[in-house]
């Protein structure tokens with residue numbers, strides 16, 4: 001069967017309900033029939049201090065998705081060292097799965113940085129971006145209506161991995177901000193303390 005796959009690339013340090021709600025709404029509102037959560041090896045535009053290991057981020061992504069049969073985790077970016085540029089990942093996936101169509105899902109913060117991505121004009125020709133707002137990163141009317149994007153309207157959850165890491169560091173509760181099995185993993189491995 002030809003699949004329509006939405007790729008949700010991220011650092012997932014840790015994954016939280018903002019990621020899961022975004023992925024679920026893409027399934028609900030678009031023609032995409034599977035979501036692949038794709039942890040970055042080295043995030044291109046982030047400082048990597050205080051990060052969980054890539055194996056821990058992969059494991060947490062696997063734990064987070066386990067109740068939705070149309071969610072999968074891909075470790076394809078782990079096979080390449082250096083920054084995980086999306087254009088290389090998409091080109092690789094298209095070679096490996098020539099019958100499938102790929103979409104790349106991004107939240108508002110990424111939409112507003114998109115013009116700085118590596119080889120962005122070439123990437124826009126390879127893949128359609130599915131875009132959504134985040135509470136601190138709303139999209140303009142022009143961005144929502146842009147025919148080059150597919151816009152999905154999602155419940156706005158003011159949640160981020162960095163605020164979760166910060167809460168752990170301050171010894172504040174993170175329960176109900178992320179799946180319980182991920183919370184337990186964070187605690188058992190002493191992450192972000």
Ligand SMILES: Nc1ncnc2c1ncn2[C@@H]1O[C@H](COP(=O)(O)OP(=O)(O)OP(=O)(O)O)[C@@H](O)[C@H]1O
Nearest residue numbers: 009010011012018106107110134157159160161162
């Ligand atoms: N609450 C949210 N609502 C909508 N999209 C989100 C939300 N959180 C993350 N995303 C999107 O998910 C993708 C992966 O995000 P990422 O793993 O970097 O999480 P993050 O919460 O932004 O992390 P950090 O706080 O460390 O920057 C990005 O495209 C991001 O815009």
Ligand SMILES: O=C(O)c1ccc[n+]([C@@H]2O[C@H](COP(=O)([O-])O)[C@@H](O)[C@H]2O)c1
Nearest residue numbers: 009010011043044045084085086117118
């Ligand atoms: O290719 C790029 O230049 C590029 C720049 C910034 C981010 N990305 C991708 O966007 C996704 C979300 O990034 P991040 O930093 O929020 O984890 C992740 O898959 C990154 O590899 C890609």
